[in-house]
Amino acid sequence: MSHDPMRPRGRPAHTPGITVLAYTPNGKHVITAGSNSAVRIYNVGDDGEPKTLDEGFLDGYVAIGATNDEFIVGTEDGQVWPYDIKSGKMGDQLVRSALPLRDLAVSPDQQWVAVASDELTVKLVKIDNQLQIKYLREQTTGSKHVTFDPKGRYMAVSAIDGILYIYSLAEEEPQLLRKLDGVIQKLEPSAEATSAAVWHPDGTAFAVAESTREIAIYSVSDWKKEKLFTGGHTGDITAVSWASNGSLLVSTGADGQVVLWESRTQQVLRRFEFANVINFAWHPGHRNTASFTNSDGELFIYDNFVPKEHEAQLQKPLQAAPIYPGPLGELSNNAQRTLTDRSRDAVKRAARAGSLDSLDDILGQDEDMEDFVEDDDGAGYFEGTNQHGKRPNGHLDDLDGPASKRMNSGAVQPKAHPPIQPGSTPWAGSRRYLCLNLTGAVWTVDQETHHTVTVEFFDQELHRNYHFTDPYQYDKACINENGTLFSNDPSDGPATIFYRPHETWTTRADWRIQLPEGESVRAMALSESYVVAVTSKDYVRVYTLFGTPFRLYRQKSQAVTCVAWRDYIMTIGNGPIASDGRHTTLQYTLENVKRDEVCQNEDVVALPSGAQLQSVFFSDTGDPCIYDSTGVLLVLQHWRTSGQARWVPLLDTKQLARLAGGRKEEHYWPVAVAHDKFHCIILKGGDKNPYFPRPLLSEFDFQVPISSSAANNPDESKEEADSRKASSKLEETFVRSSLLLSLFRDLLSSTNAPASQRSEMARKELEIDKTLLQMLAIECRDGEERGMKALEIVKMMTDRNGKMVEAAAKVAERYDRGVLEDKIRDLAERRATGLDDDDDELA
Known part of the structure; x- marks a missing residue:
């Protein structure tokens, strides 16, 4: 071995034996x-002596x-003991196992520690509360390693x-998801070889050392082996570690080799x-530093660990795990465009900028430019990229030129909204959800020659889960309490619609229909009464x-999606050009197909400029709802009366208290509106779609965006701030309750309402009056000068028997508001005699 001047010298840290870092x-x-x-604490970048702690434990x-x-x-x-890094002070013991301990791992959110030992149970302990313990009990032997995936899932x-x-x-409580046999090797608990599952930083795969001294990569999407790192070692592998951006991997072995892989x-x-070498760790940032320990203590x-010619790899953004074909970054939003696409964009930019470069200058360098485009030489071509490795488009000219020029050009094509199938997701590896709602979930797995479909119900006492081999390769599905609907759009044959009921009293009740040649399904819906499909020929088939x-x-418009509830169907399509001139408006039609009556005809879906429709569904009481890309949930009010429908916000998820102060980065994947709540899946970080295994559903109460009660006025006292926040909360309750009452009244007016529903409406009216009474109390408490608003609040009460108005007069009397009390009693008398409220009282 030649002498390397950069090679670090070993720092004697501990006596020979196990040395961890x-x-x-x-x-x-x-x-x-x-x-x-x-224990020794070293400051990174400082060659001075480390801080040493020695508690004198008999066992190391x-x-x-x-x-x-x-x-x-x-x-x-x-x-298991915690220590404060700054003071070196030992904290309270977190946990103790009766048998020897083998490994521990800290969760990505730094809240939990997992402990593996020779006991059959792995313990998960809350770091700041050692009384909070979760147990992983499925093992039949002791455990050698525990590892968290980067997202803590x-x-x-x-x-x-x-x-x-x-x-x-x-x-x-932790749930066993998979039991994988034959993936790792059997090892003695004290063996220096590793069998740890080392997660890739993007969380879609993990690496394990095999008994053949190769390193295998397994995909999380289907838990199958995807790639192998071969030829690295002739002895047992003792450590495996990914660089922080996933572009490089290091393995160490009993053969004395530390191997750097691409x-x-x-x-x-x-x-x-x-x-x-028995333990290895990369610096968690982009710093070109790595540390490792050996059994000599x-x-x-190792500064400048990665050779200069490959150092640019560490400066790249987070790279996708090497489990998919194509370039390393070819995964979801990390996907890199092909060189042809990039060159085509270069031609467009050059033409807009008036460049004199010829097409040959731009396109004739494909082979030579490939390394340049991927920035393998670290020359800074990736500077200014975002976290997905994409360069933001702020530096580019508008694709269509300045607005003044666009006005004179008739060639600009507005951007149409793509078709959407509510409840479905894109492919994640070889899996995707075809449908996910409150009834259950339908997902498919691509097996190359065919698909396998699984139908899972939330209420498994009502229906049993099932799965089947799918040679038709269905790409859309709907599920409800009655059955499951599927469709496919094959490239070599007619599109198919297939319906399978959950239960029948005949031998066979499922059916399959083929559409005419050249017609495909853009979206479909399933109700208690009908199957609906909107197609590429803009047909609505019921x-x-x-x-x-x-x-x-x-x-009448280009089909985008559809939903159904009982006898009602709602179709949505691309309409005229929006006011921004760049997008189309979305238009919807609502009809009762059984009575052949149109409730709303080609009305506009209320979306902000540039926003996308993420999902559309009927609530459990039959009101159409939409959820858009700005995080707002809206309901269609008065939709049964032609010309009266309007979209009203029920919840703005970006205003949720849990997101206050920017403490969390999360998105919400809509599932349903039911029981006066928004049901969704919470997605952390950059996730935009539900992952596998199926995550838990969460629910949020409606909160109409009336005002921001969180904002503080530095000129107001604490009492004034508390009063303002209480008033704001009551105002939101009043508006929300009035909206829900309106929807309930519309429902009752269109059905033969039983006595229970009429009683429910009376209860809702009473709750609104109680809210107004609380609002009145705040106005009376805050001063006589607010008496006009207080009287206005009393006039909003729906109470017709006089009890709530009498209670309002007593509130005014309690706060010694004599003039207001007299006006409220006059109002009560007018109502008692059947006269309308006198609006002049406000003057």
């Missing part, structure tokens, strides 16, 4: 622990994890019998000779639940 997530410290019961440390403020160590005799437990257990952490190609970039901090064609007509 961890970086703090902010990258400021690297901490080591070992068999001599000492065998595991370590760190947050930004403290580190957690585990001893061989099963004790899964935990992998490597058991010593060679079985890898994957748990979902989405529920309150993730995208699975090729060896460089080998380093270091004996007995030494720590190596069938009964037994497959009998019932209605067929052509939609």
Whole structure:
């Protein structure tokens, strides 16, 4: 081996034996622990002596994890202790196992620590409350490793019998998701070789060392082996670690080799000779530094670890896991355009800018430009990119030129809204949801030659789950309490609609219909009475639940989607150009197909400029709702009366209290509106669609965006601020309750309402009057000068028997508002005699 002047020297940190290390997530410290019961804290970038802590445990440390403020160590005799990094003070013991401890891991949110030991149970302990413990109980032997995925959704437990257990952490109690046999090797608990599942930073895959001394990559989407890193080691692999952006991987082995791999190609970039390395960690940032320890008790901090010719890899944004064909970044929003697409865009930009470059100058360099485009040389071509590796479009000219020029051009085509199938998601690896609602979920798995479809119900006492092999490769589905509807659009044959009821009293009741050649399904819907499909020819096709064609007509606008509830169907299509000149408006039609009556005809879907429709559905009481890309949920009020419909916001998710102060980054995937709540799936970070396994549903109360009660006025006192917030809350309650009462009245007016529903309406009216009474109390308390608004509030009461108005007079009397009390009693007398409220009283 030739002498390398950059090669670091080992720092004697501990006595020979197990030596573990961890970086703090902010990258400021690297901490080591070992068999001599000492802990050393090194400052990254500082060559000075480390801070040393020695508690004198008889058994040495065998595991370590760190947050930004403290580190957690585990001893061989099963004790787990936290230490404050700054002061070095030991905290209260977190947990203890009766048998030897083998590994621990800190969750990505730095709230929990998982502990693996020779016991059959893995413990998950809350760091700031050691009384809060969760248990992972499915193992039949002790565990050697535990690892969290980067988003905290899964935990992998490597058991010593060679079985890898994957748990979902989405529920309150961890649930076993997969039991993978043959993925990892069987190891003795004290073996230096590793069997840990090491998660890729994007969370879609993990790497494991195999007994063949190869490293396998498994996809989370289907838990199958996708790629292999081969030819790296001739001895057992002792550690595997991804760079923080996933572009590089390092493995260490008992053969004395530290191997640097390129993730995208699975090729060896460089080998380093270091004996007995047992733990390895990359610096958590983009810094070109790595640290590792060996069984001689030494720590190596290797600056400029990645050779200069490959250092640019560390500066790239987060890269996709190497489980898909094509370039490394080819995954969802990380997808890189092909060179042809990039060149075509370059031609357009050059033409707009009046460039004199010829087409040959732009297009004739495909082979030479490929490395340039991917920025492998680190020359800064990726500067200014966002977190997905995309360059923002702020530096580009408008695609259609200045507005003054667009006005003179007739060639501009408005952007039409793409078709959407409510409740479905794009492909995530080889899986996607075809439908997800309050009844259940339908998902499909691409098996290359065919698909497999699973139908899962939330209420499994009512219906049993089932799955089947799908040679038709269905790409759309709907599910309700009666049955499941499927459709496909094959490239080599007619489109098919297939309906399968959940229960029948005959031998067979499912049916399949093929559409005419050249016609495909854009969206479909299923109600308690009908099947509806809107097609590429803008036809609206309506069938009964037994497959009998019932209605067929052509939609007036280009079909986008449809939904159904009982006898009502709602179709949405692209209408005229919007006011911005760049998009089309969306128009909807609502009709009762049984009575052949149109309720609303080609009315406008209320979307802000540039916003997209994310989902549309009927509520459980039959009111149409939409959810748009700005995070607003709206309901269609008075839709049964022609010309009276209007879209009213029920909830603006960006105004939720849980998002105040920018503490969380999360999105909400709409599922349904039911029981006066918005049901959705909470997606963390950059996720935009539900993941696998199926996440839990969450629900939010409606909150009409009336005002911001969180804003503080520095000139008002605490009492004034409290009064303003209380008043704002009551005003929102009043508007929301009035809206829901209006929807309920419309429902009752169109049906034969039973006595129970009429009583429910009376109860809703009473609740509104109670809210107005509380608003009145605040106005009376805040001063006589607010008496006019107080009287206005009393006039809003729907009470006709006089009880609530009498209560309002007593409120005015309690706060000694004599003039207001007299006016309220005059109002009560006028109502008692059947006269209308005198609006002049406000003057």
